[in-house]
Amino acid sequence: MVTIYDIAKACGCSSATVSxxxxxxxxxxIMTKQRILKTANEMGFIPNTQARALSTKKTxxxxxxxxxxxxxxxxxxxxxxxxxxVKEQAEKSGYDLTFISRIWGDKKRTYLxxxxxxxxxxxxxxxxxxxxxxxxxxxxxxxxVVAIDYSSPNVSSMVxxxxxxxxxxxxxxxxxxxxxxxxxxxxxxxxxxxxxxxxRDAIRKENLRERIINSxxxxxxxxxxxxxxxxxxxxxxxAIIYPDDYGALWGIKTLREAHIRVPEDISVAGFDxxxxxxxxxPRLTTVKQDMRGLGRGAALKCIKMIETKKITKTETTVGxxxxxxxxxxxxxx
Amino acid sequence: MVTIYDIAKACGCSSATVSxxxxxxxxxxIMTKQRILKTANEMGFIPNTQARALSTKKTxxxxxxxxxxxxxxxxxxxxxxxxxxVKEQAEKSGYDLTFISRIWGDKKRTYLxxxxxxxxxxxxxxxxxxxxxxxxxxxxxxxxVVAIDYSSPNVSSMVxxxxxxxxxxxxxxxxxxxxxxxxxxxxxxxxxxxxxxxxRDAIRKENLRERIINSxxxxxxxxxxxxxxxxxxxxxxxAIIYPDDYGALWGIKTLREAHIRVPEDISVAGFDxxxxxxxxxPRLTTVKQDMRGLGRGAALKCIKMIETKKITKTETTVGxxxxxxxxxxxxxx
DNA sequence: CTGAAAGCGCTAACAA
DNA sequence: TTGTTAGCGCTTTCAG
Numbered sequence: 265m266v267t268i269y270d271i272a273k274a275c276g277c278s279s280a281t282v283s284x285x286x287x288x289x290x291x292x293x294i295m296t297k298q299r300i301l302k303t304a305n306e307m308g309f310i311p312n313t314q315a316r317a318l319s320t321k322k323t324x325x326x327x328x329x330x331x332x333x334x335x336x337x338x339x340x341x342x343x344x345x346x347x348x349x350v351k352e353q354a355e356k357s358g359y360d361l362t363f364i365s366r367i368w369g370d371k372k373r374t375y376l377x378x379x380x381x382x383x384x385x386x387x388x389x390x391x392x393x394x395x396x397x398x399x400x401x402x403x404x405x406x407x408x409v410v411a412i413d414y415s416s417p418n419v420s421s422m423v424x425x426x427x428x429x430x431x432x433x434x435x436x437x438x439x440x441x442x443x444x445x446x447x448x449x450x451x452x453x454x455x456x457x458x459x460x461x462x463x464r465d466a467i468r469k470e471n472l473r474e475r476i477i478n479s480x481x482x483x484x485x486x487x488x489x490x491x492x493x494x495x496x497x498x499x500x501x502x503a504i505i506y507p508d509d510y511g512a513l514w515g516i517k518t519l520r521e522a523h524i525r526v527p528e529d530i531s532v533a534g535f536d537x538x539x540x541x542x543x544x545x546p547r548l549t550t551v552k553q554d555m556r557g558l559g560r561g562a563a564l565k566c567i568k569m570i571e572t573k574k575i576t577k578t579e580t581t582v583g584x585x586x587x588x589x590x591x592x593x594x595x596x597x
Numbered sequence: 598m599v600t601i602y603d604i605a606k607a608c609g610c611s612s613a614t615v616s617x618x619x620x621x622x623x624x625x626x627i628m629t630k631q632r633i634l635k636t637a638n639e640m641g642f643i644p645n646t647q648a649r650a651l652s653t654k655k656t657x658x659x660x661x662x663x664x665x666x667x668x669x670x671x672x673x674x675x676x677x678x679x680x681x682x683v684k685e686q687a688e689k690s691g692y693d694l695t696f697i698s699r700i701w702g703d704k705k706r707t708y709l710x711x712x713x714x715x716x717x718x719x720x721x722x723x724x725x726x727x728x729x730x731x732x733x734x735x736x737x738x739x740x741x742v743v744a745i746d747y748s749s750p751n752v753s754s755m756v757x758x759x760x761x762x763x764x765x766x767x768x769x770x771x772x773x774x775x776x777x778x779x780x781x782x783x784x785x786x787x788x789x790x791x792x793x794x795x796x797r798d799a800i801r802k803e804n805l806r807e808r809i810i811n812s813x814x815x816x817x818x819x820x821x822x823x824x825x826x827x828x829x830x831x832x833x834x835x836a837i838i839y840p841d842d843y844g845a846l847w848g849i850k851t852l853r854e855a856h857i858r859v860p861e862d863i864s865v866a867g868f869d870x871x872x873x874x875x876x877x878x879p880r881l882t883t884v885k886q887d888m889r890g891l892g893r894g895a896a897l898k899c900i901k902m903i904e905t906k907k908i909t910k911t912e913t914t915v916g917x918x919x920x921x922x923x924x925x926x927x928x929x930x
Numbered sequence: 931c932t933g934a935a936a937g938c939g940c941t942a943a944c945a946a
Numbered sequence: 947t948t949g950t951t952a953g954c955g956c957t958t959t960c961a962g
Contacts, residue, residue: 314647315955358702369691648939
């Protein structure tokens with residue numbers, strides 16, 4: 265293993281000078297610098313990041329917490345997109361990503377402990393139970409944290425225009441002539457309440473029947489069960505808005521298996537705008553979130569906190585977009 | 598920040614003793630050990646992994662290379678599942694995961710350089726152009742590497758029973774009465790040749806027409822184009838096997854848009870067994886790979902090399918399973 | 931512009 | 947059973 269001492273020896277200078285050459289210090293002769301860089305290159309020198317971290321107290325590492333209690337965030341179509349964007353931006357800014365967990369061989373540790381051990385410069389959280397004590401502890405810590413798809417004064421975050429999203433989607437259905445629209449909401453978080461309000465305001469404005477049914481995000485079983493219950497109730501609406509696209513697809517499958525045609529007999533919409541919706545025939549009507557914007561923004565926000573050494577607690581909103589697919593039809597008068 | 602020195606002082610012992618307490622050394626008085634552990638806990642001590650790594654030369658970190666030139670491996674439905682399993686097993690064994698890339702702020706570096714800088718104990722590779730020079734360089738290095746879904750004497754790997762997979766799938770179609778079966782293969786890798794042979798042997802055994810069409814894995818555009826060309830050729834087979842489930846779904850959508858019904862007019866099958874196939878109505882016929890087995894196996898294999906300090910170049914095969922969905926129909930005589 | 935030296939936090943011989 | 951001490955590889959202050 266080649267160290268800066270080896271290079272120093274080969275160049276007839278000191279290790280301090282070699283270090284300066286690599287860290288773009290100004291107080292070094294340009295010729296010396298070039299000589300050092302050249303020799304280092306020839307010798308195959310690779311700086312050791314842990315040694316550097318030990319002395320600078322900066323690891324150039326961002327931790328990511330992308331896990332649900334039930335399923336990993338990686339297999340979550342929506343969050344996978346976001347993580348991809350986080351990764352891309354982190355790399356561009358020179359940071360590495362590492363997963364944070366509380367499993368540690370046969371021991372356990374908290375998320376915060378993991379972050380401290382690895383000395384991650386910051387953390388990005390998504391797809392998790394934000395209200396859990398451990399996550400709250402992390403958000404209160406000295407580590408810069410950015411949450412995605414979560415809204416709270418306790419943490420910096422990136423969220424979509426959730427109110428607007430459900431509001432325009434509901435309006436869109438109303439314009440198609442729908443008067444009986446069910447909104448099947450996900451877990452009751454601040455984000456969900458935003459969406460509920462968006463739905464509610466659109467409905468009330470037209471004095472329509474407000475039908476909100478509790479369900480869960482990204483939950484196959486629950487979605488199917490709730491859909492079946494709705495079918496069996498004999499009081500089917502003319503349109504259903506599912507918590508997300510994933511749920512909408514399972515909902516559509518459930519409806520179709522009950523010989524209820526989409527969109528002929530009932531209109532269906534989702535939320536997120538993942539590729540899955542495009543694969544459906546006809547294409548799913550949905551509200552597209554800007555996953556790249558969310559991920560990229562989270563990374564940039566986190567890095568900004570790291571580099572300014574200031575922890576902020578601000579929320580940033582990214583735009584959404586209505587995607588009118590073929591799963592919602594215009595109602596005859 | 599609490600260090601072992603702080604604890605040593607508080608306990609009236611030396612830092613070496615504290616270190617021993619934490620590393621389960623035998624030569625330490627059980628009482629001393631307990632006192633140290635207790636004090637450390639009270640003081641909120643968190644061991645610093647980089648300091649430890651610097652002196653032990655082991656980082657307890659495994660690098661993952663999950664990226665394609667075009668799209669990130671994270672949004673790849675099949676590989677996301679595998680990565681999730683890799684992560685789970687790594688955590689259970691006490692290892693952290695970090696992404697390996699060649700982007701480094703505004704500089705570049707090779708994958709191997711990145712691994713060396715971070716001193717990853719091992720690397721797991723998937724969803725990448727294995728033939729690229731940089732990946733080959735990594736496989737030849739001193740770092741333990743495990744490849745997933747790649748077959749080569751140059752590296753340890755985890756693969757599915759690819760020959761068998763396509764063989765039984767083809768046989769299944771033949772048993773349904775199909776005599777004109779197209780296999781649309783993916784990129785021409787060793788894995789693909791295995792599958793081609795599986796198809797070919799089944800076809801030849803029955804003296805049927807062999808129709809292999811080149812396409813690409815996980816490629817929306819190409820799949821659609823190839824499917825359209827097939828439709829326009831006027832020589833539609835009675836069944837198509839797509840390179841993967843993802844392609845099969847786009848294929849089905851393309852067929853349906855051309856008013857060709859699946860499975861009434863044509864039968865379609867995929868490969869992989871991702872959830873997407875289940876969401877389709879009717880469910881996609883496919884060959885299910887054991888993603889968890891692949892991921893878990895890769896992690897274990899990598900860790901074994903790390904812990905035995907022996908680099909092996911062995912291939913491990915995991916079983917597959919035919920999933921008879923509703924997209925293939927029995928042909929009338 | 932260069933270098934000596936101390937230190938980051940922990941480990942591991944080797945002595946005691 | 948415990949402690950002394952010399953690193954691991956790099957940074958950084960400060961004197962030269």
